[in-house]
Amino acid sequence: MSFIMIIDDSVTVRKIVEVALRREGYQVVSFVDGIAALRWLTSPQTQIPALIFLDITLPKMDGHQIARHLKKKPAFASVPIVMLTRHNGLIDRFKARLSGASHFVTKPVTTETLLKLAQQYISTPTQVSLGGRSAL
Secondary structure (H helix, E strand, O other): OOOEEEEOOOHHHHHHHHHHHHHOOOOEEEEOOHHHHHHHHOOOOOOOOOEEEEEOOOOOOOHHHHHHHHHHOHHHOOOOEEEEEOOOOHHHHHHHHHHOOOEEEEOOOOHHHHHHHHHHHOOOOOOOOOOOOOOO
């Protein structure tokens, strides 16, 4: 049972990513900031996501901090993280790699790109129930 996690403070970006992935059969859970996502991930009944789409510019904790925090935990060490950002500089890409990102995508991102990344990191979509909880 696998799902994709989205952490982005933009309602628009979250909705676009969610809709694109759900149309292809992926189970998706999303959060407005990293604190809420980390809190949810540490609850006892939570499954480890198969893939994380993570915005770099977030309130409270930026994407680099979240990625570093997750990559320090053995359970999340192999979870691919795709950084989403409006910044496209060489230093931005380097910082993303250092924080543990597997991939770096510049916004605006196409749904085609999102789906290719999901297919690259997850073999096939799986229908999974997360206990009826809405994570938005």
